[in-house]
Structure formats: C-alpha cells, structure tokens
Amino acid sequence: MKIKRVAIVGGGTAGWLAANHLGVELARDPEIEITLIESKDIPIIGVGEGTVPQIKATLKKFGIAEVDLLSCCDATFKQGIKFANWMDADKHGHNHFYYHPFSSPFPSGYDVTNYWLNNTADFEFSRLSEIYSVAELNRSPKQKSSPPYVGAVDYAYHFNAVKFADLLAKNAREKFSVRHIVETIEQVKIKSDGNIDGFVYADGRTELFDFFVDCSGFSSLLLGKTLAVPLLDKSAQILTDAALALQEPITETDEIKPYTLATAHSAGWIWDIPLTQRRGIGFVYSSQHMSESEAVASFSSYMGRDLQNANLRKIPMAIGYRESFWLKNCAALGLAQGFVEPLEATSILVTDFAALQLARNFPKLADDIPLVAEYCNKVMRYTWERVIDFVQLHYLISDRRDSSFWRESTENGVVSDILKERLAMWTIAPPKKSDFFSAFDIFGVENYLFVLYGMNYPTRPGVMALPEKNRSQELVRQVQEKSMQMGDALLSHRQWLTELKRALDSR
Ligand SMILES: Cc1cc2nc3c(=O)[nH]c(=O)nc-3n(C[C@H](O)[C@H](O)[C@H](O)COP(=O)(O)OP(=O)(O)OC[C@H]3O[C@@H](n4cnc5c(N)ncnc54)[C@H](O)[C@@H]3O)c2cc1C
Numbered sequence: 001m002k003i004k005r006v007a008i009v010g011g012g013t014a015g016w017l018a019a020n021h022l023g024v025e026l027a028r029d030p031e032i033e034i035t036l037i038e039s040k041d042i043p044i045i046g047v048g049e050g051t052v053p054q055i056k057a058t059l060k061k062f063g064i065a066e067v068d069l070l071s072c073c074d075a076t077f078k079q080g081i082k083f084a085n086w087m088d089a090d091k092h093g094h095n096h097f098y099y100h101p102f103s104s105p106f107p108s109g110y111d112v113t114n115y116w117l118n119n120t121a122d123f124e125f126s127r128l129s130e131i132y133s134v135a136e137l138n139r140s141p142k143q144k145s146s147p148p149y150v151g152a153v154d155y156a157y158h159f160n161a162v163k164f165a166d167l168l169a170k171n172a173r174e175k176f177s178v179r180h181i182v183e184t185i186e187q188v189k190i191k192s193d194g195n196i197d198g199f200v201y202a203d204g205r206t207e208l209f210d211f212f213v214d215c216s217g218f219s220s221l222l223l224g225k226t227l228a229v230p231l232l233d234k235s236a237q238i239l240t241d242a243a244l245a246l247q248e249p250i251t252e253t254d255e256i257k258p259y260t261l262a263t264a265h266s267a268g269w270i271w272d273i274p275l276t277q278r279r280g281i282g283f284v285y286s287s288q289h290m291s292e293s294e295a296v297a298s299f300s301s302y303m304g305r306d307l308q309n310a311n312l313r314k315i316p317m318a319i320g321y322r323e324s325f326w327l328k329n330c331a332a333l334g335l336a337q338g339f340v341e342p343l344e345a346t347s348i349l350v351t352d353f354a355a356l357q358l359a360r361n362f363p364k365l366a367d368d369i370p371l372v373a374e375y376c377n378k379v380m381r382y383t384w385e386r387v388i389d390f391v392q393l394h395y396l397i398s399d400r401r402d403s404s405f406w407r408e409s410t411e412n413g414v415v416s417d418i419l420k421e422r423l424a425m426w427t428i429a430p431p432k433k434s435d436f437f438s439a440f441d442i443f444g445v446e447n448y449l450f451v452l453y454g455m456n457y458p459t460r461p462g463v464m465a466l467p468e469k470n471r472s473q474e475l476v477r478q479v480q481e482k483s484m485q486m487g488d489a490l491l492s493h494r495q496w497l498t499e500l501k502r503a504l505d506s507r
Pocket residue numbers: 009010011012013014015037038039040041042043044045046047048049050051161183184185186215216217218219221243282315317333334335336341342345346347348349351
C-alpha cells in the first residue's frame with residue numbers, strides 16, 4: 001500500500017520543521033498530501049529561542065529568506081555561547097568565563113592544541129577563535145554587504161519561538177501546500193494490527209491517515225500515550241529538571257549581545273538570550289537540589305530585583321528520550337521524542353536532524369516501514385546518547401564543589417561508556433577528528449575542544465618540535481590579530497539590526 005496521507009500532530013517548532021522537511025522531499029509527488037493538525041486550546045511551549053549554525057542550511061533549503069527571519073521573528077545573531085561561572089570562583093575568580101564559539105579552533109586548518117597545552121598560562125583557549133573579540137565587543141557577525149546566510153564569522157540566531165513557528169507555517173502552506181487544521185484531537189483510533197488509523201476531533205469528525213508524525217510536545221500523544229513507547233529517563237546523568245522563564249523588555253538603545261550568556265549558579269544555570277525587543281531569560285535548576293522559592297530568590301539576585309511577583313513561568317522538564325523514535329506507522333519529533341534541558345540549544349538541532357532523517361528515508365510503501373524504522377531508530381538512539389554526553393560534559397568536568405548539586409554532578413558515576421572512554425583518552429592526548437567516528441556525532445572535535453579547554457581539562461601536553469612551536473605561535477598571533485581587526489571593523493550588533501530595520505521600513 002502506498003503511503004499517501006501524512007498527518008503531523010502539533011504546530012510548534014517541531015511540527016512545522018517536519019512539515020517543511022517533508023514538503024521539500026515529498027511535495028513533488030502529487031498523490032501525497034501532508035496535513036498538520038494543531039489545537040487552539042493547547043498552546044505551543046513557546047520557549048526555544050537559541051539555535052546553532054545548522055539552522056541556516058535548513059532555512060535556505062526551505063526557501064526562507066534570511067531577511068524574513070530577521071524581520072518577522074525579532075531575531076538577533078548568535079555567535080556562540082559565553083559560559084560564566086562554570087568553574088570554581090576561588091581558583092579562577094568570580095568573573096571567569098569561556099566561549100564555545102561557532103568557529104574552528106584550528107587557525108588556517110592547523111591543529112595548535114598541543115601548543116596551547118604547552119602554554120596554557122599564556123592565553124585562554126577561546127582566543128583561538130576570531131569570534132572572541134567580535135563577541136566581546138558586541139559586533140554583528142555580518143558586514144553590511146554580506147550576502148544572505150553568510151557572515152565575516154559564522155553565526156546562528158536567537159528568535160521569538162512563536163513567531164518562528166508562524167514563519168515556518170506560512171512557508172509550508174505556501175510553498176509545499178501543507179494542509180493546516182486547527183482542531184483538538186480527542187481520540188486516537190488504532191487498527192487491529194496496532195498501527196494508528198486516525199483521529200476523532202473535538203467537533204466529532206473522524207479523519208483517517210496512512211502515516212503519523214507526533215510533534216505534540218511533552219504530552220507525546222501518539223508515540224508515548226497511544227503506542228506506549230516509554231521515555232528512557234536520563235535524569236541520573238543530567239540533574240537539572242525545571243526552569244523558570246522570564247521575558248524582560250529592552251530599550252532601543254540597549255546593546256544586544258551576539259551570544260547566549262549561560263551563567264552557572266549553585267544548582268544549574270541561567271540562559272540570557274537577547275532578541276530585538278526583549279531578553280528571554282531562564283533559570284534552569286535541579287528540583288532535587290533547590291526549592292522553587294530558593295530558585296526565585298537566586299534568579300532575583302541575577303536580575304537585580306525581586307521576582308516574587310514577576311510573571312515567571314515554571315516549566316518542568318522531563319529529561320530523556322523515547323526508547324524508539326519510530327514505532328509502526330508513527331514517528332515522533334521534538335519534545336514528543338525527547339529533551340535534554342536547554343544547554344547548548346540541542347533540541348531544535350536534534351529535531352531538525354531527525355526530521356531530515358525522516359524525510360530522506362520516508363517510506364513510499366507501508367511495507368517499507370519496518371526496515372526504515374529500525375535504521376532510523378538506531379541513528380536516533382546514537383544521536384541522543386552523544387547529545388547527552390556533550391551536555392553532561394559541561395557539568396562533569398567543572399571544578400566547582402561549592403554545593404551538593406556540583407558535587408553530585410562532578411562525581412556522577414552515571415556516564416556513557418563512550419564518554420568515559422573518550423575522557424580517559426583525552427587525559428593523555430587531546431581530542432582529534434577521528435575520535436568522532438560516526439556521521440551522527442552531531443557535536444564533534446571542535447565543540448569538545450572549546451568546552452574541554454575552556455574548563456581546563458587536564459590533558460598531558462605532548463612534546464613539541466621547534467617547527468611545530470614556531471608555526472603554532474605564528475598562527476595564534478595571526479588569529480588574535482584578525483579577531484581584534486574584525487572587532488574594530490564590524491558594525492555593532494545593535495547598529496546592524498537597526499540599519500536593516502530602517503532599510504526595510506523605507507521600502
Ligand atoms: C525551558 C526550555 C528551554 C528551551 N530552550 C531551547 C533553546 O534555547 N534552543 C532549542 O533548540 N530548544 C530549546 N528548547 C526546546 C524547544 O522549546 C522545543 O524543541 C521546541 O519548542 C519544539 O517544541 P515542540 O514543537 O516539540 O512542542 P510544542 O511547542 O509544545 O508544540 C506542541 C503542539 O502539539 C499540539 N497538540 C498537543 N496535543 C494536541 C491534541 N490533542 N490535538 C491537537 N494538537 C495537539 C499543540 O497544539 C502544539 O501545537 C527549550 C525547551 C524548554 C522546556
């Protein structure tokens with residue numbers, strides 16, 4: 001039987017990313033109809049404002065103009081993440097920070113890590129990125145003349161998640177003729193063989209489909225609730241399980257930082273994401289290590305005002321992923337598939353990646369499903385495990401011991417075998433590209449280098465020959481000089497965005 005009628009449940013970022021990816025791959029077949037169903041009574045989660053550079057390739061592929069993203073979604077540029085206070089304040093000072101920038105630490109493609117390991121006192125590892133000064137000086141990654149989706153340095157975006165979903169929705173409807181239904185699904189109908197058959201909507205209508213994509217958020221209506229695929233609980237590895245979210249207006253003259261600021265506190269961390277009209281700020285914490293009232297007090301101290309009566313939104317976070325991402329004629333994406341707290345903005349990245357896997361491997365016939373589902377499940381399990389490794393790394397290798405949260409996070413014995421082995425190997429030599437042996441390691445050597453050495457991971461320095469030393473020294477000098485020059489030459493982030501707005505207003 002040919003799969004012709006595809007239903008996507010959920011109109012959040014995951015649902016509309018799926019609609020566009022499936023649209024790109026399937027719209028050429030006139031027999032296939034894609035329908036997205038969302039409920040007006042169940043709002044989208046509306047957080048998820050930080051991305052990674054992969055999003056640019058995705059948006060380009062969907063045919064979305066960068067200028068539309070910037071103007072419709074209050075978007076700003078993100079050149080990486082600035083991690084503050086993730087290390088022991090007594091040893092490293094109260095203002096310690098490092099960057100995980102969206103660039104390579106290999107100047108001109110040359111690996112200078114061994115040189116840095118021999119000279120750690122001379123400069124911070126983050127300075128191997130030209131983004132360091134550009135970000136510190138609040139510069140835009142783009143020149144005025146930069147073409148769409150290209151910058152003088154690499155970048156991703158911060159955006160308003162609700163407006164982003166609207167932009168994706170418009171694109172999917174207009175370019176890929178995705179049918180859009182606003183209805184609450186009251187009942188999911190199952191066939192005798194365990195496949196899903198269709199839905200009964202709140203207005204009593206029944207509609208049947210051949211294939212289902214569950215993007216229903218944390219409720220995981222189809223994969224979790226209906227098909228009973230369990231969540232593999234990963235809360236022993238990632239201890240944070242709650243967030244308090246706040247939106248803070250900014251004025252038209254406030255600087256806009258071109259990075260996510262991630263400030264650690266005694267039981268988690270705080271995200272601080274600037275958009276054009278406001279900041280999105282979130283206090284992520286472990287409810288086992290901090291009560292809600294302590295969280296509000298600590299968040300108040302970060303904001304410099306009492307948040308007792310502020311409009312804080314509490315978001316519980318289920319940490320883990322579904323044992324299978326695809327069962328029978330249903331695959332899940334986004335929060336319905338899994339979530340591992342917001343650090344490093346992994347959620348939209350994994351959703352985008354999984355939606356692409358689904359679209360590229362989409363079964364033409366119902367008989368193809370078992371084969372394709374098994375393959376995709378293997379890919380997604382590996383991907384989730386490596387994402388968890390990377391997020392856990394940030395806690396595990398810190399030298400903070402000032403609270404029970406940090407003591408438990410750093411002494412945590414629940415670590416994947418792969419991360420354990422890699423960390424042991426990296427005590428005797430730094431990470432290299434070949435350590436990341438799968439195409440599904442979505443965080444690779446460059447990401448690990450910035451985090452490991454931003455946090456002073458103790459790797460034994462190797463012996464260095466004089467030519468290696470001289471070449472590395474020169475390349476490091478060049479990258480730092482280039483970083484300063486770019487910092488001087490590029491427009492301020494605020495000015496770049498203001499000039500874009502002015503140009504659009506005068507059209
Ligand atoms: C605190 C927090 C911070 C985050 N920060 C980031 C970040 O910085 N970067 C990042 O990449 N990700 C982040 N994420 C994750 C990000 O928010 C999600 O990946 C993204 O919003 C996708 O959500 P979703 O589409 O899966 O679900 P949702 O947005 O929850 O959408 C669910 C949809 O399902 C529909 N639905 C549910 N039940 C029914 C029903 N019965 N009938 C019809 N429709 C139904 C709803 O109407 C809704 O449209 C964060 C998440 C949290 C919790």
